[in-house]
Amino acid sequence: MEDAEYFYHPLENIEDTELFYEAVERNHLTKSISPERPYTYWTIELYDQKNGIRGGGGLGVLAADTRRVAEKMGIPFTLITPFYPSEIKQIYENGEISEQHIPVDYSKYGFKYCDKVNIKCHKDLCSLDVIEKRFKNTRIICITEPNFGELYSGLSGSDHRLYQEVSLGFGGYAALKLLGLKPAIMQLNEVATFFAALARLDELASNGMDFYEAVVYTRKHTLYTNHTLVQAAEAEFSREQFDRFVFPNLRSPAVRKWLSDKFTHDRIKLSSVTIEIAELRSGVSKLHTRVANYHDIAGNRVKFKPVTNGIDMDTWVLPEIMNFYRENEILDTINAPTNDYAEKLDSFTAETIKSLKTLGREILNKTLENRPDQNGKILKFTDNDFIFDFKRRFVDYKRPELPFSDLNRLRNILEPRGAHYIIAGRVHPGDDTMYKKLQNILKLIKNDDYLCDHVHYLADYDEKLAYGLSVGSNVAINVPIVGYEACGTSWMKDIANLNLLISTHDGGVADGPMSAYFCVNGASEEDELNILYQQMEDAISTWDNDFDLEFVIRRQLSAFLPIISGARMMKDYLDFLFPK
Ligand SMILES: *Cc1c(COP(=O)(O)O)cnc(C)c1O
Helix, strand or coil, rough: CCCHHHHHCCCCCCCCHHHHHHHHHCCCCCCCEEEEECCCEEECCCCCCCHEEEECHHHHHHHHHHHHHHHHHCCCCCEEEECHHHHHHHEECCEEEEEEEEEHHHHCCCCEEEEEEEEEEECEEEEEEEEEECCCCEEEEEEEECCCCCCCCCCCCHHHHHHHHHHHHHHHHHHHHCCCCCCCCEEEEEEEHHHHHHHHHHHHHHCCHHHHHHHHHHHHHEEECCCCEEEECCCEEEEEHHHHHHHHCCHHHHHHHHHHCCCCCCCEEEHHHHHHHEEEEEEHHHHHHHCCCCCCCCCCCCCCCCCCCCCCCCHHCCHHHHHHHHHCCCEECCECCCCCCHHHHHHHHHHHHHHHHHHHHHHHHHHHHCCCCCCCCCCCCCCCCEEEEEEEEEHHHHHHHHCCCCHHHHHHHHHHHCCCCEEEEEEEECCHHHHHHHHHHHHHCCCCCHHCEEEECCCCHHHHHHHHHHHCCEEEECCCCCCCCCCCHHHHHHHHCCCCCEEEECHHHEEEEHHHHECCCCCCHHHHHHHHHHHHHHHHHCCCCCCHHHHHHHHHHHHHHHHEHHHHHHHHHHHHCCCC
C-alpha cells in the first residue's frame, strides 16, 4: 500500500519551470518527481533496437525517444512495456513478401531478470517475468513470459491482445511495487495501457481510500496521450472477455462496479474508460487535437491538449550535423534551440550542407550493403546521385502509390537528373489491400525502361533504414491524406538531417507554416498530384542551386527546429503536468 502522506497531498506545483530546470541540473529533484517517484510512461509498443526491442512504427519510436530525452534532461523516468520474445522480419524475394519469426533473447541486450508477478486469467494464475534495464536516471521495465507472443499478434479485439494489455497493466503495476517505485505521473501512450491506471485505482480503493477520492486521485495523476483520430475505428472487447481477463484482477467491489457501469450492450471501448480515468489528455500535434473526434460517456466532446511529438536528435541526426548545431549555438546542451537559433542558421552554407550530406551518404551506402532492392541488387550511390525517398509504414492514408499515378510524368522528372526514388515501408502482416498496392507499384515500374532500375523497394523497413535514408537522401516525400496523420516523426528526421521536405500540410508538419517547406496543397487528389510533381521538379532545381539550397534549408530549420526538438516536447509535457 502506498503511504498516507502520498495519498492526500496533491502534486506540488512547480511555480517556475526555470527553477525546476535548475533543480534538475543540480540533481536536487523536487518532491514531485524523484527516483522513487518517477515519471512513468506506459506503452504497448517500444521501438528501441539498440535495447533489443523492435516496434511497429511511430508510436514505439516516440516512446523510445521520450525516454532518451528524459535521460538527457536528468528526469527520473520509468518506461513500462512488454518484451515480446519473438519479432517479425520481412523478406522480399521473387516478387513475394515472406515473414520470418525471429526469437529475441532479452539477456543479450542488458536486461536483468528481477522476479515474477502474477495476474489472473480466468481461474488460473499467470506468472509473468519482470525484467529491467537501468540507465542513469531512467529505466525500462518489461513484462514478459515465453508465450507472450509478438507485437500486435492476433486481431485487435482478440483474447490474446487483451491478455497482453492486461499483463502490461496489472503486471507492470505490480512490478513497480516490487521495485519500490511509486508513479508521480502515469502517462498512457494510447489506450492499450489503460489497465495500468485501472490497477492503480484498484489498489487505492482496496486499501482503504474512499472510492471517490481514489478516482479523483487517479484521474489527477494520469495523462492519456491519444494518437488516433476516430474513436469509432477502435476495437471493442466484450463483457465476457472482461469477465475472464479483467474482473478477476480487481479486488475492490467499488472499482468492479465502476467498470461494470462503463459497458454499453455488453461491449466496451478502451478509449471511453481511459477518458474516464485520465483527467489529463493530450494529442500529438496541433491539427490532430483539433480534428480528433472523441466523446466521453456523457456524450461530451473531449478536449486534448496539443503536445506535438519531438525526436531525440542525438539518435536520429548525423553526429557531424549535431556537432555543427552545437558549435554554431543553434542547439543547446539538451538539444533545445537557443534563443537566437534562427540567426545562427546563417552559418549553413551550401558548401557545408553538401559536405555534411556527403558524410550521410556514406552511412546510407553502408546501411544498404546487406539490403538488396526488389531486383536483388545492392545499391551504392555517389555524392552526386539524387535520391527521393518515401519511407514509412505501408498504410492506405499515407498514399505510397500517389507518385506512381502518372508514370510518364514521374519518369520525366527523374530521368534528366538521373534521380532515384526509394520506397521503404513494411506492409502490416495480413494487410492484403496494401500488399496488392505494393505489388502493383512494382509491376508498373518493372515495365518501364528507366524506372525499372531507378525506383527501388527496400523490404523490412526499420530504425536503421530510417536513419540511413534520413542522413543519406536528398528529398523526403510525405503525402498523407490531410487530416489523417496524427503527427508523424520521420519528416522531422529529414529536416534535421538537411533534406528537403515535400509534404501535405498534415500532422505535426501543419504546426509550421505552409511556406516553410515544399507544400502539397490541393483541393482534389488530382490537384495534389500535380503539385507533388511540380514540387519534385522544384526540389531538384533547388538542390542544384547553391543560393536556393541555403535559403530553403535555413527556412525549414527556422520554422521546424523548435517543433522537432525532443527537449521542447518534454518541456511541454512538464508544463502541462505541473502547471505554473
Ligand atoms: C521514425 C520512424 C517511424 C515514424 O514514421 P511516421 O510515418 O513519420 O510516423 C516509423 N518507423 C520507423 C522504423 C521509424 O524510424
